[in-house]
Amino acid sequence: MAKATIKEVAAEAEVSTATVSRVLNESGFVSEEIKERVMEAVAKLNYQPSAIARSLKQDKTYMIGVIVPDISNxxxxxxSRGIEDVVGAEGFQLMFCSSDENPEKEERLLNLLQEKRVDAVVLATAGGNDDTVKSLSDSGLPIVLVDRKLDSEEGTKSLDLVAEDNEEGAARLTEKLLAEGHVRIGVVNGPARVSTGRERFEGVRKAMRDRGIADQPIVFNGGFSTEDGIRAVRKFLQADPRPTAIVSLNNQMSLGVLLEIVRSGLKIPEDMAVASFGEVEAGPLLKNPGLHYIDQHPYDMGIKAGEILLKRIRKEEPEAEPAVEIFRNEVNRIG
Incomplete structure (x- = not known):
């Protein structure tokens, strides 16, 4: 069965198409009797307004693109849930994309979202796309950075940012291990092209410098995946001397670290102490894990990002400086 048109609704209700439009868009005066007739016609014909036509008329699609490295993380x-809870209440929907830590894929996704005429973009960048991001921002598309900064400091300062205090958090996390007497430390980090990787590793180095420790940590640079955490532990266990503690700077890699330590027959923290930037859901399942972790608050970050998005889409305070929200998280311990 063909979809009903606005002309058919107007004919059924015995009004003009302009009147149907006013009723559906709640614009202009229409008597209650006419409204009732129009809505009865809409229900009878099962009329569905065209979202595409409405977006062209209003210059809005009510869609917000979200690009993150891995939406399953x-x-x-x-x-994402925090963003959705804020913007969803205002009628906006999210279009989720995973870049898989691939700058080329991220660039394609950015261009695709522009083609889809999204009203704004939330970006946790994989790096390498400063020029594309700047071009989209200069065209008037609101872009809010979450978790990660652009490669250039100048580019980051031109955009809204919601992130964590990565360097300070990693320093405080490492200090927990140093205070327990660990000197030989293995570091599981992500790619250096990503700001979180650079900042968190610098935090580890800062903690060691502050303690006057000259030894350099053993570093494994991965891609923020569980498999990289597993490979890192295998590398550390082959070192001579091997580390007595591991700092894992991402929750997904931390899961791999815990799995491989347990699989190797070692005990945490007796044989190998572990500190994680981000809580690991499986951590409490370990017997007496003694696991240090940074207590992140991603939902709260999403709420803040959503609030910024609505301000930008509504063009509130158009001349205001970009918003910068940095979350400082505490170090906790399981066990």
Whole structure:
């Protein structure tokens, strides 16, 4: 059966198409009797207004693009949920994309979202796309950075940002291990092209410098995946001397670290102490884990990002400086 048109609704209700439009868009005066007739016609014909036509008329699609490295990661799921709870109440929907830490794929996704005429973009960048992001921002598309900064400091300062205090958090996390007497430390980090990787590793180095420790940590640079955490532990266990503690700077990699330590027959923290930037859901399942972790709050970050998005889409305070919200999280311990 063909879809009903606005002309058919108007004919059924015995009014003009302009009157139907006013009723559906709640614009202009229409008597209650006419409204009732129009809505009865809409229900009878099962009329569905065209979202595309409405978006062209209003210059809005009520869609917000979200690009993150991995939407299945609980951290980015939490951020996304916070955003959705804020913007969803205003009628906006989210279009989720995973870049898989691939700058080329991220660039394609950015261009695709522009083609889809989204009203704004939330970006946790994989790096390498400063020029594309700047071009989209200069065209008037609101872009809010979450978790990660652009490669250039100048580019980051021109955009809204919601992130964590990565360097300070990693320093305080490492200090917990140093205070327990660990000197030989293995560091599981993500790619250096990503701001979180650079900042968190610098935090580890800062903590060691502050303690006057000259030894350099053993570093494994991965891609923020569980498999990289597993490979890192295998590398550390082959080192001579091997580390007595591991700092994992991402929750997904931390899961791999815990799995491989347990699989190797070692005990945490007796044989190998572990500190994680981000809570690991499986951590409490370990017997007496003694696991230090940064208590992140991705949902709260999403809430803040959503509030900024609505201000930008509504063009509130158009001349205002970009918003910068930095979350400082505490170090906790399981066990």
């Amino acid at each position: 609980s951290y980015f799921m939490g951020i």
